[in-house]
Amino acid sequence: MDELKKAIRDYVVKEYLEEGDDRQVGEDTPLITGGIVDSFSMVSLKRFLERKYSIQIPDAEATPQAFDTVNSIAALVTRFTKG
Amino acid sequence: MAYSGRARESYQNELANLRDQGLFKEERYIHAPQGAEIEVEFPTGNPPRKVINMCANNYLGLSSHPEVVAAAHAGLDHRGYGMSSVRFICGTQDIHRELENKLTEFLGTEDTLLFPSCMDANAGVFEAVLSEQDVMIADRLVHASIVDGMRLCKAMQDTFKHSDMGHLEEKLVEHQDKRFRMVITDGVFSMDGDIARLDAIVALAEKHDAMVFVDDSHASGFIGKTGRGTHEHCGVVGRMDVITTTLGKALGGASGGCVSGRRELVEMCRQRARPYLFSNTVAPVIVSGALKVLDLISATTERRDKLETNTVYWRKLLTDAGFDIKPGESPIVPVMLYNAKLAQDVARDLFAEGIYVVGFFFPVVAKGQARIRTQLSAAHEKHHLDAAIAAFVKVGKKYGILGLGKNQIIEKYGL
Known part of the structure; x- marks a missing residue:
């Protein structure tokens, strides 16, 4: 897992898993459809990415689909850091 | 006719999907x-x-209590059936203000404003009192009506893990650059039945200069020694900034809700909260019943x-x-x-x-x-x-x- 994906995964585990929740979060683990992150709580993840990588993700791009796995989030971040 | 066969089919498919998924x-x-x-x-x-x-929210068994029903009958006779107006045109009777004053006294706050429902109170309150300069920090298990109300407000949204005070404190520290911070929680969480740690929340809010909001719909009337709610249970009466609650559960169970709390925040709702401004308020017959409910539960526990x-x-x-x-x-x-x-x-x-x-x-x-x-x-x-x-x-x-x-x-x- 590269550094970007690791940073995303570590944030998801710290921010969203309750103490004692031993679910494993991998690159393709469904976060939103899998019930780990809900759309209401997703905003802190978006803000974390924007701050850490100095990017702006438009609300229209921050969809539950785009935020559903570590891989899809990493792809989104890469697109905006390059753009 | 603009309701085309294509539209009908599309909705029928969507409804069929709900049935198939067992969500209908x-x-x-x-x-x-x-x-x-x-x-x-x-x-x-x-x-x-x-x-x-x-499975009813009829916690105090007052929904069909003979004295409440009689008071509602009397209200119908003396103040009529409908108001045919929003509050600020000609839709406010003396008994509306009387009920607001009694709720203020019961909840131990500074002022109260009635709403058509607590769903409406939650939909309107955040937008009325917070702006882009502020942040709302909500427990992740708050009621759907709070989530909707937060989405209507321009303030930044954030959440903390359910009843996790360490995580809440992290968020309060993180958002010190904002003009105002508001911590948002249910008093009693409707699905798990657990009680918010309001004493700890208030202590953290006071330490980090934040306001505290609680939706006490599943608590008002019975949680706490005299039924004032979660703030009484946790020993923080008088230290709450906003309480929203409902008349649709323990307090007679008909309908209606309110925003109660700091005088200026309630007044901001009177000036700006859209469900209050653009909808009729609670009907006189319900106000009359609710006044009797408060008399009954204030007289005895x-x-x-x-x-x-x-x-x-x-x-x-x-x-x-x-x-x-x-x-x-x-x-x-x-x-x-x-x-x-x-x-x-x-x-x-x-x-x-x-x-x-x-x-x-x-x-x-x-x-x-x-x-x-x-x-x-x-x-x-x-x-x-x-x-x-x-x-x-x-x-x-x-x-x-x-x-x-x-x-x-x-x-x-x-x-």
Whole structure:
């Protein structure tokens, strides 16, 4: 897992898993459809990415689909850091 | 006609999908006033049958109380049926202000404003008092109406893990650059029945200069020694900045809600909250009933005391019988079944045994957290609860779940 994906995964585990929740979060683990992150709580993840990588993700791009796995989030971040 | 065949087909498909996924909701017709025993027509078309109601928010048993009904009748006679106006044109009667003053006194706040419902209060309050410069920090399990209200507000949104004070403090520190911080929580959480740690929340809010908002819909009237709510239970009366609550549960159960709290915040709602500005308020007949409710529960704690006794008794009955329940003190007692189909099957069989309960599953609760939510009432007598536990045990034996913990139930039925 590269550094970007690791940073995303570590944030998801710290921010969203309750103490004692031993679910494993991998690159393709469904976060939103899998019930780990809900759309209401997703905003802190978006803000974390924007701050850490100095990017702006438009609300229209921050969809539950785009935020559903570590891989899809990493792809989104890469697109905006390059753009 | 603009409702094309294409549109009809599209909606029909969507509804069929809801049915296929087991998410289609159907109403059950009740042929009696609300109470401990009601007559329910289910499935639709069948003759109504008498069942013990274990799923109403009629915590104090006041929904059909003769004195409340009489007061509502008198209100109808003296103040009429409708107002035909929003509050600030010609839709405010003396009794509306009287009820607001009584709620202020009851809740121990500075002022109160009625709303058509607590859903409306939550939809309107955040937008009325916060702006882009501010942040709202909500417990992740707050009620859907709060989530909707936050989405209507331009302030930054953030959340903290359910009842996790360490995580809340991190968020309060993170957002020190904002003009105002507002911590947002339910008093009693409607699905788990657990009580917010308002004492700790208020302490953190005072330490980090934040306001505190609580929705006490599942607490007002019965939580706390004299039923004032979660803030009384936690010893922080007078230190709450905003309380929203409902008249649609313990406080008579008809409809209506309010924003109560700091004088200026309530006044901002009167000036700016859109559900208050653009909708008629609570009808005079309901205001009259609610005034009587507050008189009754301010005069004696008898009803909330009986509810507490019923709650302790019911929790013990379920625990002794070997059900897996969410521990706690509130009259919301979830019986955990984890598997969605099992929750629906158990609820259906209990109905056949004369006990009216409902199974809850995703998306109402998290995946793998399906349950039957039982709710106590001061209208329940011991014989109701004894009959209910006999039915629960019979159905529990049929499914072989008595004495099983979480992992064993999941092992048997899957998630």
